[in-house]
Amino acid sequence: MFVHIIHLPVTTGIQPGQQPWLGVPEIDIGNTDLIEAKRLPPSLDTRSQRREITLPTGKFIVPQAHSIDDNGPTASMHLLDESATLSIGERLAKALPDRLTIHLIGDLGAGKTTLCRGLLRGLGYLGKVKSPTYTLVEPYKDSRIVVYHFDFYRFTDANEFLEAGLDEYFEGSGIRLVEWPERAQPFLPEADLEIRLQIDSGGGRTLTLLPLSPEGRKCLQNLDSS
Numbered sequence: 001m002f003v004h005i006i007h008l009p010v011t012t013g014i015q016p017g018q019q020p021w022l023g024v025p026e027i028d029i030g031n032t033d034l035i036e037a038k039r040l041p042p043s044l045d046t047r048s049q050r051r052e053i054t055l056p057t058g059k060f061i062v063p064q065a066h067s068i069d070d071n072g073p074t075a076s077m078h079l080l081d082e083s084a085t086l087s088i089g090e091r092l093a094k095a096l097p098d099r100l101t102i103h104l105i106g107d108l109g110a111g112k113t114t115l116c117r118g119l120l121r122g123l124g125y126l127g128k129v130k131s132p133t134y135t136l137v138e139p140y141k142d143s144r145i146v147v148y149h150f151d152f153y154r155f156t157d158a159n160e161f162l163e164a165g166l167d168e169y170f171e172g173s174g175i176r177l178v179e180w181p182e183r184a185q186p187f188l189p190e191a192d193l194e195i196r197l198q199i200d201s202g203g204g205r206t207l208t209l210l211p212l213s214p215e216g217r218k219c220l221q222n223l224d225s226s
């Protein structure tokens with residue numbers, strides 16, 4: 001078993017404005033075979049409601065693919081080098097359902113595209129995986145499951161997400177990998193799984209997996225038993 005998930009009791013709430021991932025302890029375990037986890041307070045979840053956003057052009061409803069009652073466990077691991085990032089991407093590929101939205105969050109150069117590259121490789125895609133920084137989206141239809149890889153870094157206004165008609169990619173089956181999801185907020189549909197990558201002072205990366213839906217939780221469980 002690669003992933004060890006520990007369920008911890010919830011003892012404290014989160015203050016307004018506090019980011020839940022900051023509560024995940026930084027772990028330096030030196031390899032990707034061990035994961036430490038904690039359960040986040042269920043009170044953070046507000047996604048059982050539909051999000052309605054009023055624009056000058058009318059009302060826009062952000063589709064809610066799921067409703068959840070519990071955020072479930074998070075998992076963290078240290079990735080020593082690029083090959084470790086590729087490797088966790090490949091393992092994640094084996095744990096995926098046919099439909100999932102993953103938000104990848106991290107600074108420039110944190111390893112988001114590298115992880116997507118590993119994931120696509122794990123799905124059997126053998127071609128080149130380019131960063132979609134300029135194209136906004138790269139579709140992969142030759143992999144075991146259709147994958148859409150987005151990068152919203154260049155957005156100066158979140159409205160560009162709607163103007164480019166990218167919301168349509170979030171309907172139906174397929175895996176959606178989104179780099180810089182925060183730049184398309186509040187229009188981007190919610191993630192099933194959030195992946196955070198942090199650059200460590202030693203040069204490696206800390207990866208945190210945060211499931212945000214039953215599908216995301218299942219994915220983490222599959223990873224745990226892989």
Ligand SMILES: Nc1ncnc2c1ncn2[C@@H]1O[C@H](COP(=O)(O)OP(=O)(O)OP(=O)(O)O)[C@@H](O)[C@H]1O
Binds near residue numbers: 111
């Ligand atoms: N675990 C790791 N340890 C050290 N370097 C890594 C690790 N994972 C990836 N890298 C390296 O980090 C660099 C940047 O990776 P990548 O392009 O995937 O980042 P990114 O998060 O997609 O950046 P951007 O925000 O610009 O799209 C690459 O040179 C890659 O090899």
Ligand SMILES: [Mg+2]
Binds near residue numbers: 112113114131151
């Ligand atoms: Mg990238």
